[in-house]
Amino acid sequence: MPDFFRRKPTFNRENADNDGPVVPDGLWVKCAKCKDLVYSKDFERWFRVCPKCDHHARLTAKQRVEYLLDSGSFEEWDRGIVTSDPLNFSANGDRYSDKLRQTAEKSGQRESLITGKGRIRGYDAVIAATEFGFLGASMGSAFGEKFVRAVEQAIELRLPFISVSNSGGARMHESTFSLMQMAKTTAALSRLGEHKLPHISILTDPCYGGVTASYAMVADIIMAEPGAMIGFAGPRVIEQITRQKLPDGFQTAEFLLEHGMIDKVCRRSELAEALSLLLLHYTDATMGRRQPDYVYVSNGLGEDGS
Amino acid sequence: MTATTPAWERVQLARKPERPHSLDYINALISGFVELHGDRRFGDDPAVVTGIGAFNGRTVMVLGHQKGSNTRENLDRNFGMPGPDGYRKALRIFKHAEKFDFPIICFIDTPGADPGLGSEERGQATAIAENLLALASLRVPSVGVVIGEGGSGGALAISVTDRLLMLENSVYAVASPEACAAILWKDSSAAPEAAEALKLTAQDLLEFEIIDEIVPELEPAHEAMDQTIQRTGDVIERHLAEIEAIASDQGIDNLLEVRYQKYRNIGAWVDKQEEMLGELPTPMTASGNPGS
Ligand SMILES: [Zn+2]
Numbered sequence: 001m002p003d004f005f006r007r008k009p010t011f012n013r014e015n016a017d018n019d020g021p022v023v024p025d026g027l028w029v030k031c032a033k034c035k036d037l038v039y040s041k042d043f044e045r046w047f048r049v050c051p052k053c054d055h056h057a058r059l060t061a062k063q064r065v066e067y068l069l070d071s072g073s074f075e076e077w078d079r080g081i082v083t084s085d086p087l088n089f090s091a092n093g094d095r096y097s098d099k100l101r102q103t104a105e106k107s108g109q110r111e112s113l114i115t116g117k118g119r120i121r122g123y124d125a126v127i128a129a130t131e132f133g134f135l136g137a138s139m140g141s142a143f144g145e146k147f148v149r150a151v152e153q154a155i156e157l158r159l160p161f162i163s164v165s166n167s168g169g170a171r172m173h174e175s176t177f178s179l180m181q182m183a184k185t186t187a188a189l190s191r192l193g194e195h196k197l198p199h200i201s202i203l204t205d206p207c208y209g210g211v212t213a214s215y216a217m218v219a220d221i222i223m224a225e226p227g228a229m230i231g232f233a234g235p236r237v238i239e240q241i242t243r244q245k246l247p248d249g250f251q252t253a254e255f256l257l258e259h260g261m262i263d264k265v266c267r268r269s270e271l272a273e274a275l276s277l278l279l280l281h282y283t284d285a286t287m288g289r290r291q292p293d294y295v296y297v298s299n300g301l302g303e304d305g306s
Numbered sequence: 307m308t309a310t311t312p313a314w315e316r317v318q319l320a321r322k323p324e325r326p327h328s329l330d331y332i333n334a335l336i337s338g339f340v341e342l343h344g345d346r347r348f349g350d351d352p353a354v355v356t357g358i359g360a361f362n363g364r365t366v367m368v369l370g371h372q373k374g375s376n377t378r379e380n381l382d383r384n385f386g387m388p389g390p391d392g393y394r395k396a397l398r399i400f401k402h403a404e405k406f407d408f409p410i411i412c413f414i415d416t417p418g419a420d421p422g423l424g425s426e427e428r429g430q431a432t433a434i435a436e437n438l439l440a441l442a443s444l445r446v447p448s449v450g451v452v453i454g455e456g457g458s459g460g461a462l463a464i465s466v467t468d469r470l471l472m473l474e475n476s477v478y479a480v481a482s483p484e485a486c487a488a489i490l491w492k493d494s495s496a497a498p499e500a501a502e503a504l505k506l507t508a509q510d511l512l513e514f515e516i517i518d519e520i521v522p523e524l525e526p527a528h529e530a531m532d533q534t535i536q537r538t539g540d541v542i543e544r545h546l547a548e549i550e551a552i553a554s555d556q557g558i559d560n561l562l563e564v565r566y567q568k569y570r571n572i573g574a575w576v577d578k579q580e581e582m583l584g585e586l587p588t589p590m591t592a593s594g595n596p597g598s
Binding site for chain 1: 419421422423425426427428429430431432434435436438439441442443458459462463466478479480481486489490491492496499500503504505506511514516565566569570572573574575576577578579580581582
């Protein structure tokens, strides 16, 4: 039986770590793609992008917010919202509730999505960013509730909404509750649209299943980081079912751009600049006002990133 | 190897090839049905049937996933797994319904959306997502019925309706039990156990208030096809009449508000804000906490 939200086994936390940097002695970082060594301070300064091969290593939600938003501008919302494990789910004797607790300890997050308000080069926006270290950033009840509250708050505050996503899809452990978060998040975005507020979606590696097939693709503007793997079904599932070898570059951000599915492939270091330019246009035209007292706030990372 | 479970037996019933499929319901319940073909963009997906007809005296747009009742038919119908062309055909029908103020009836019966190469190239995820968006704000009443297998996003893409019904022996879940077992049990033969854990039966989903009503199967649908289809038609009529009344008495915006709240409120979460404030050394949370 084909499966559509199947996560590649490589999407788990352990391997997600492997994709990031390996730090042999704390000073040097080994790129997961080209295996070259990079001075770790440079690696951080370059937004965890390899200067040799441009590999964009995965970010935690916290790093994402730090890199994207003006320093100190982030105000997190709804940190206390967690799932109530509606199915009392356990697989093979492994209880979901235990897994949630362990994951929270390991990732430092209570759920797979963080939401809040912040500034991008001086422009206020509501932001939702996924935490891949928390069960592959899978979408369950808490994710959906936090997301919808953030959208509703964007409407309330008349602010643009920015989502930054990578995810394995809907979370199995909450079954149909998870599935319905696809409808719930998308319905909220429909309201955002009625209020003429933009949703800008940033897709990062890897983004699959129920997240791609819902809010992440329902955006006024969609950008993706270079090389990010994005799709509905995972490549292994497709290969298993179709018994076809997948073409080179299949499901990469560049592949999606070529097929008309996204607006732009944007390097991480240029993301804040690209977003702020868009926010300028929407703030002026659609949202009916200029940001008062524009103040450039450095992201505190030294480089201007452009 | 796991012994069978009650939920797994439901899955088997829901998948029975002899079970009535969308066209069986359409042919019995919709008079003067005219099938409409094609998404006007790329192709005509045989895994989705769409059309126009009369349901108890009113014009409706009707659509459903279409499985076959034997291998040959299933190959023709891609086992009821739509590609983006199928979802875009459905979207065309939704918009058509909205233009002419026709209510919509959807029959849900799919193992999931097609996971093929072409489907990915043509934007499977985008097609599903756009349907979810369209259904959320569609300005006509809609009723969805899960008649067999409600598999993941591929089912959801035509089931975000004002009322959602399930046949007694149908199932609806985030993933197939086999897939869930392969991932969380690391063993797809644990599917019967996974089926149980996924709480995918109509009874479960009624208790969770995710669906509105169960259409009883006094005998399994494939053993009493005519009675089952008639009974399903009666339940659809009752729900359709109710939401049509909301739309005409209180206005369509009220129906849209009810629909929004229906999906807005699905979710099982708790807010531990209070108890966390004590344990966080430097709480990042400040103000701006929206109410529920
Ligand atoms: Zn590299």
